Each structure stands twice: as C-alpha cells, then as structure tokens.
Amino acid sequence: MTAIPPLDPPARLLMGPGPISAYPSVLRAMSAPLVGQYDPFMTGAMSDTQELYRQVWATENDATLLVDGTSRAGIEAALVSLVRPGDRVLVPVFGRFGHLLAEIAERALAEVHRIEVEWGQVVPVSLIEEAILRVKPHVLALVQGDTSTTMNQPLDEVGAICERHGVLFYTDATASLGGNPFEADAWGVDAATAGLQKCLGGPSGSAPITLSDRAVEAIRSRKRIEAGIREEGDESASDFVRSNYFDLGMILDYWGPRRLNHHTEATSMLYAARECARVLLAEGRDAVIERHRLSGAAMLAGVEGLGLTVFGDVAHKMHNVVAVEIPDGVPGDAARGALLDDFGIEIGTSFGPLHGRVWRIGTMGYNARKDTVLTTLAALEAVLRRFGASVPAGGGVEAASEVYSGAAG
Structure with missing residues (x-):
C-alpha cells in the first residue's frame, strides 16, 4: 500500500470571486x-x-x-x-x-x-x-x-x-x-x-x-x-x-x-x-468597507488600463469583484490555467449566459490590498501577451497605482 503524504497545499493567491485567502x-x-x-x-x-x-x-x-x-x-x-x-x-x-x-x-x-x-x-x-x-x-x-x-x-x-x-x-x-x-x-x-x-x-x-x-x-x-x-x-x-x-x-x-x-x-x-x-x-467596519472600495476601484481601473471591457452596470458593481470580457482570440480557461500554474494566482470564470465570456476577479478580505492588486494585474498582463492579446505595457499596474496614489494624497 502506497503511503499517503502529509497534506501540503500549494501556495495560492486567491483573487477570484471566493473563496479567498484567509x-x-x-x-x-x-x-x-x-x-x-x-x-x-x-x-x-x-x-x-x-x-x-x-x-x-x-x-x-x-x-x-x-x-x-x-x-x-x-x-x-x-x-x-x-x-x-x-x-x-x-x-x-x-x-x-x-x-x-x-x-x-x-x-x-x-x-x-x-x-x-x-x-x-x-x-x-x-x-x-x-x-x-x-x-x-x-x-x-x-x-x-x-x-x-x-x-x-x-x-x-x-x-x-x-x-x-x-x-x-x-x-x-x-x-x-x-x-x-x-x-x-x-x-x-x-x-x-x-x-x-x-x-x-x-x-x-x-x-x-x-x-x-x-x-x-x-x-x-x-x-x-x-x-x-x-x-x-x-x-x-x-x-x-x-x-x-x-x-x-x-x-x-x-x-x-x-x-x-x-x-x-x-x-x-x-x-x-x-x-x-x-x-x-478591530480595523473598523467603515474602514474595512473603504479598503474594499479602494482596492475594487484600483482593480477596475487596472483592467480598464489593460484595455479590457468591464461587464455590467459599473454604477451598481460590488466593491469586491469585477467581471471583464475575455478578449477575442484568448482561450479563457487556458489563460486562467497559466495564471494559476505560472504565478499561483486564481481568478474565476462565470456561470450560465456568462460562462466562457467573462473572468471574475476578486479583491476581498485579506486580499483587498495594494500589493495583491498590482501583482495580479502584472501577472494578467503577462498572460494576456502570451496568448496574443495586445495590451498596453504596464497599463494595468499604472492605472491601479494612480487610484491608490490619489487616495493617499
């Protein structure tokens, strides 16, 4: 009988619609x-x-x-x-x-x-x-x-x-x-x-x-x-x-x-x-909501900075997740797989009429932070380029950084 090794999950940055990194x-x-x-x-x-x-x-x-x-x-x-x-x-x-x-x-x-x-x-x-x-x-x-x-x-x-x-x-x-x-x-x-x-x-x-x-x-x-x-x-x-x-x-x-x-x-x-x-x-209920709002706004600006189209009525979007249209010619599941395999970052697909049409990217809980947002956008840019999408160099990170800088100022 083959011995079963101890549990050893891989390191992941969970930036999908949930679950998230605790x-x-x-x-x-x-x-x-x-x-x-x-x-x-x-x-x-x-x-x-x-x-x-x-x-x-x-x-x-x-x-x-x-x-x-x-x-x-x-x-x-x-x-x-x-x-x-x-x-x-x-x-x-x-x-x-x-x-x-x-x-x-x-x-x-x-x-x-x-x-x-x-x-x-x-x-x-x-x-x-x-x-x-x-x-x-x-x-x-x-x-x-x-x-x-x-x-x-x-x-x-x-x-x-x-x-x-x-x-x-x-x-x-x-x-x-x-x-x-x-x-x-x-x-x-x-x-x-x-x-x-x-x-x-x-x-x-x-x-x-x-x-x-x-x-x-x-x-x-x-x-x-x-x-x-x-x-x-x-x-x-x-x-x-x-x-x-x-x-x-x-x-x-x-x-x-x-x-x-x-x-x-x-x-x-x-x-x-x-x-x-x-x-x-301990952080403060209003402060946590504001942190989610800020990181959500930064991620929204970042995906738009990469030239991606945001799905839905942005005026009624949750703070903590954004859906973006998968660019034409980019295989959605394969790109998500590359993001996971090469960068350890998970984002989500969707259901029903949106299955295969959008990716859902979350910024919530412990991961509603500047470093996780910028890391995800940089990795997403690299994966999009690999699959032939034409995206502005550094466009996502730059746009998101401006949101954070504006809040700090």
Missing part, C-alpha cells in the same frame, strides 16, 4: 485547542461571537448567531424555517444566486414567483414593489451581491416597502457583507445570512445569520417536534420545518440562554467566525 490570524484561531460544547469557555466564545456579529450586521437583533455549514446552509436554514408549504415567496433574479434562492424555496414547497432582469443589471425598486402588490408574498428573498454578475442590489428602500405590505424581507449577503455597506436595522431587514469566505476573510464552513423579532416570531409559530414527539393535537406535518438540522427554532434554543442541545457546535469554525468578526471590528 487572514493569518483566522487560520491560527482554527488551530486552537478544542473544548466541550458546554465548557464555559465554549459558551462564552459563542456569546462573544453573537455580540461581534451584531456589530458586523449593524443590528440590535438578539437572534444573531451562526449556522454550522457553508453560506448555502444559512440560506437554506432561513428559507425552510420562514416558509411554510404553500406560502408565496417572491424572488427578484439578477444572476445565478437569485435562481438558487428560488430553488431552495421551491424545495420548501413554497409557491415561488420570480421577476427577472438581464444579467449585469440590478432590479429597480419600483419593479419589486409592483411585484409585491401583485403577488402578495409571505417572504421577499433577495440577493444583495451576486458574484455571478458582480452586481450589488440596492436594499435601503426595500425593507420599508416590505413592512408596509406585511412581507418578511430576507437577503443573502454572502458575497457582500464586510466589503459593502450593510445596515440590517436601518434597512428593515428581517433575516440575513452570509458566509466567511468572501469579504469576511475566512474559510467556507460557517454562516452568520441575523433575525429580526418579526422573523423570530414567524419561526417560533411553526409546529415543533421535541425528541421525536409532535405537539399534542397535531395531525399533519405540513407546518413542521422540513429539516431537523436547519430548523432555526431549534438552533435558536441551542444558542439561547438555555443552550438546549441540537447539534455539536463546529468548534474550529466558531473560532474562525469569531476571529473574522474581531479582525473586521
């Missing part, structure tokens, strides 16, 4: 010793993490916690816990991840209604309100930042519209939280979920979530199963949450003062999530 202190936190799930240190770390994420989300919500699993686990927990079979759910779609929200709601047996706009655009708020009046949904499920298109959907007016019409407002902030403005309370968000692997600067595997009192009330109103026994008088399972693991009513009890057992908390991921939030708040 903050070193997050990786160190994950190597901390394990403790029992009811050890006072553990329960204290859970409480610390809740308070940290209240500040990250800009909320006073008591129900602010983690769902153990990737960002998609958080999405699923929110939707299956808020949505009963037959409930109407409205999903505005402007990229791949709107379709994901719709699919998860359909699996929860919701009556799903979609409104769609062309990829590369955001959904006008007027269109959302018109659809709410027409559909009369129980939940509006809306992505904030969709990395498939790089668009950042404005949310600041949506919560008031939902409250006016008695609609619960859920948003998926996986790709946007920490690198773009997010104001849970000020915007009237009822439920929001994210992941660590984008602007928060950690590994995939933990999903921060925050829930308003309205959302908690809706979740608590669902029928419950305790230890396999239904509540007395229940004859139908139609109102039970259609998942045990993702039942937020049970997860809230686990994170609440009674600490009722539901699952064994993913200790190392808790450490990671705690450190992601601590790092962000």
Whole structure:
C-alpha cells in the first residue's frame, strides 16, 4: 500500500470571486485547542461571537448567531424555517444566486414567483414593489451581491416597502457583507445570512445569520417536534420545518440562554467566525468597507488600463469583484490555467449566459490590498501577451497605482 503524504497545499493567491485567502490570524484561531460544547469557555466564545456579529450586521437583533455549514446552509436554514408549504415567496433574479434562492424555496414547497432582469443589471425598486402588490408574498428573498454578475442590489428602500405590505424581507449577503455597506436595522431587514469566505476573510464552513423579532416570531409559530414527539393535537406535518438540522427554532434554543442541545457546535469554525468578526471590528467596519472600495476601484481601473471591457452596470458593481470580457482570440480557461500554474494566482470564470465570456476577479478580505492588486494585474498582463492579446505595457499596474496614489494624497 502506497503511503499517503502529509497534506501540503500549494501556495495560492486567491483573487477570484471566493473563496479567498484567509487572514493569518483566522487560520491560527482554527488551530486552537478544542473544548466541550458546554465548557464555559465554549459558551462564552459563542456569546462573544453573537455580540461581534451584531456589530458586523449593524443590528440590535438578539437572534444573531451562526449556522454550522457553508453560506448555502444559512440560506437554506432561513428559507425552510420562514416558509411554510404553500406560502408565496417572491424572488427578484439578477444572476445565478437569485435562481438558487428560488430553488431552495421551491424545495420548501413554497409557491415561488420570480421577476427577472438581464444579467449585469440590478432590479429597480419600483419593479419589486409592483411585484409585491401583485403577488402578495409571505417572504421577499433577495440577493444583495451576486458574484455571478458582480452586481450589488440596492436594499435601503426595500425593507420599508416590505413592512408596509406585511412581507418578511430576507437577503443573502454572502458575497457582500464586510466589503459593502450593510445596515440590517436601518434597512428593515428581517433575516440575513452570509458566509466567511468572501469579504469576511475566512474559510467556507460557517454562516452568520441575523433575525429580526418579526422573523423570530414567524419561526417560533411553526409546529415543533421535541425528541421525536409532535405537539399534542397535531395531525399533519405540513407546518413542521422540513429539516431537523436547519430548523432555526431549534438552533435558536441551542444558542439561547438555555443552550438546549441540537447539534455539536463546529468548534474550529466558531473560532474562525469569531476571529473574522474581531479582525473586521478591530480595523473598523467603515474602514474595512473603504479598503474594499479602494482596492475594487484600483482593480477596475487596472483592467480598464489593460484595455479590457468591464461587464455590467459599473454604477451598481460590488466593491469586491469585477467581471471583464475575455478578449477575442484568448482561450479563457487556458489563460486562467497559466495564471494559476505560472504565478499561483486564481481568478474565476462565470456561470450560465456568462460562462466562457467573462473572468471574475476578486479583491476581498485579506486580499483587498495594494500589493495583491498590482501583482495580479502584472501577472494578467503577462498572460494576456502570451496568448496574443495586445495590451498596453504596464497599463494595468499604472492605472491601479494612480487610484491608490490619489487616495493617499
């Protein structure tokens, strides 16, 4: 039998749409010793993490916690816990991840209604309100930042519209939280979920979530199963949450003062999530968002300085990722492979109608820095030249450097 060598991942600079290179202190936190799930240190770390994420989300919500699993686990927990079979759910779609929200709601047996706009655009708020009046949904499920298109959907007016019409407002902030403005309370968000692997600067595997009192009330109103026994008088399972693991009513009890057992908390991921939030708040939430804005602006200027065409409505682009059209005659996947093999830099392709048409380049978390932006642009220029593209010598690095110099001045 051939011996399997120790794990030794190659050095990579992750400059795609996520996952990204984690903050070193997050990786160190994950190597901390394990403790029992009811050890006072553990329960204290859970409480610390809740308070940290209240500040990250800009909320006073008591129900602010983690769902153990990737960002998609958080999405699923929110939707299956808020949505009963037959409930109407409205999903505005402007990229791949709107379709994901719709699919998860359909699996929860919701009556799903979609409104769609062309990829590369955001959904006008007027269109959302018109659809709410027409559909009369129980939940509006809306992505904030969709990395498939790089668009950042404005949310600041949506919560008031939902409250006016008695609609619960859920948003998926996986790709946007920490690198773009997010104001849970000020915007009237009822439920929001994210992941660590984008602007928060950690590994995939933990999903921060925050829930308003309205959302908690809706979740608590669902029928419950305790230890396999239904509540007395229940004859139908139609109102039970259609998942045990993702039942937020049970997860809230686990994170609440009674600490009722539901699952064994993913200790190392808790450490990671705690450190992601601590790092962000130590630097300053607004300062981190500005760092993402600046590096995103530098990367945008850099790819334009190389003569590349930017995809989509730049006025609504997320700070932390840009999509560029692959130049004619350049084999997209082969060029990405050369960037990875020769420079150790990863950038992304895209999905659906954009597959093979654009590259997506991320500047987020630990990698929202001047050195990573300039290194990526210099390497991209070399690869483009290798594959026959005519690009201005030093054009990308020079344009990005001017953005940074202007900010410093």
